[in-house]
Amino acid sequence: MTAATHRLGGAAAGMVLSAWLPVNITEGMLLVGMAVLGSIIPDIDNPRSSISYKWRGISWIVTISQTLIRGVSHLFPKKQSAYIRSLIGHRGLTHSLLPVIALAVCNLSWSAWAGYAQVGYYMTVGLAGGMLSHIVFDMLAGGVPLLIPFSTKRICLSHIKTGGVGEWIFRVSLMLIFICLGLEELV
Numbered sequence: 001m002t003a004a005t006h007r008l009g010g011a012a013a014g015m016v017l018s019a020w021l022p023v024n025i026t027e028g029m030l031l032v033g034m035a036v037l038g039s040i041i042p043d044i045d046n047p048r049s050s051i052s053y054k055w056r057g058i059s060w061i062v063t064i065s066q067t068l069i070r071g072v073s074h075l076f077p078k079k080q081s082a083y084i085r086s087l088i089g090h091r092g093l094t095h096s097l098l099p100v101i102a103l104a105v106c107n108l109s110w111s112a113w114a115g116y117a118q119v120g121y122y123m124t125v126g127l128a129g130g131m132l133s134h135i136v137f138d139m140l141a142g143g144v145p146l147l148i149p150f151s152t153k154r155i156c157l158s159h160i161k162t163g164g165v166g167e168w169i170f171r172v173s174l175m176l177i178f179i180c181l182g183l184e185e186l187v
């Protein structure tokens, strides 16, 4: 799926979550904003993705780490080497549940420590919701290794072609969800 579809998915996920939770308008906007951000974070493993162009420094660190780990992986036996390389390639570790859980724990701990537990909670819900929407969408378009580190098997729900008719239908549906929930909030 394209970055635009992922962003729309994040916005729709954020709207669904903010309609479901008892948020005020500021918290709702924060939640939706974090969900849009979360919806593009998993593609930081691809240097040509939209998040990598935005976060140049982090993208460089990720790319250099990938190259170093790939080099070191050859020192391991064949099976372990293949496992390590499957974690660091595109749609590897960043497309599993592990970073969603890790970021949520870090964000909740940090915000509670800083005395912003409620704001941190909504930020975390938005971020996790956006990241999960990305993972689900990629499961609809070829699959992701959802259960890393326990399994590197890609879980695939369908094969929607990037930029194809299926993605456009999907995109229009997401827009409708976003608009309908947005109008409901305003009325």
Ligand SMILES: [Zn+2]
Pocket: 042, 043, 091, 095, 134, 138
């Ligand atoms: Zn992706």
